[in-house]
Amino acid sequence: MVQVALAATAAFTAAIVVALTAAGGTFAYLSTSAPLSAGTITSGTSTLTIQNVASYPIAGFDATALLPGASVFTGTPLTVKNTGDASLSVTQGATSFGTAKTINGYLNIVVGRVANSATTCTAGAGNVLGSGYTLAPQATMKVCVTVTLAAGSPGTVAGQSTSFSIPLDGSQVRP
């Protein structure tokens, strides 16, 4: 008889649970829904490369030719590419020097944009990027880098060597 009583209690408990579940799942009034098959959206990237890498060591500067008032420059234009998904306005960032040297203050480093058909650079070739040159996604431009030692450089800079890097900054623009 104890078993019967327990069973009755169990049935009663079960009934309460069912009733609560039914109430919880019920919307008052009629309602219906259907999924929107919108799927997923993926963000793009913004990436600039120079000679297909993020950081390109310029080779072939002939430092022996760098006298006051003279320039050295890249022999062939370097290719800058927007490999991202947004249009980028490319500017020349502030040059950073590897070590503090007197000569640093007398160097003028210019990144000039030349025609995409250009195959050689000359001293000071190209248009400065100025406030920015816009590269559409996947577009490329060619640049020449010219380093000039100021004409009034003091003798103390003779024989000095220095290292530097020139950042090219891309900021998204919408036409």
Add this chain to the structure above:
Amino acid sequence: MNKFTKASIATGAGIVLLLGGAGTLAYWNDSATTGAGSITSGTLDISSYAGTGAGWFDVSADNSSAPESISTSTFRVVPGDTLRYVEWFTISATGDNLVADLAVNADDVLDGLSDDWSVNDWVDATTTFDLYDATGVTQEAAGISEIDSSDNGKRVRVTFEIDFDNAATNDTQTDVLNLGALEVTLTQQTRP
């Protein structure tokens, strides 16, 4: 017999007596059926419909060919973009006094996502509903928010537009917005 058994027997006897009492009517009685017949409930349903012009579009202000059909598997979103998703649905609504609200759970879905766009509120979605006849060709009303039983069998074009804020930072690059939980809902309006 122990006490428990006696108590159980007594309870059973009591139930039998109660049942017997309920079934008995004294004196004359008669009955007749009313002509009320049967009453049938209405229905409310919304289901996808293969209408024209469905899918994803790039409608960014600076896209000269907007709205330009895109595939979200290859399109990559950048700050400042505006994308539009269009899908059609068929309304099934019967019930003489049935009025139901249309809604898309866009805000709930975006609030629940963990990508940088959603977390930083750099996405903003708006949804509009346009009512078309059963052929899905003739627009009957633009910018509706509710339907009633006179719209049974008609089509609704749902336009979901999502803005990607140009305040977004580089953190949002390669993020994926999963809009799989989006759904359109018809809910009967409450009644007094």
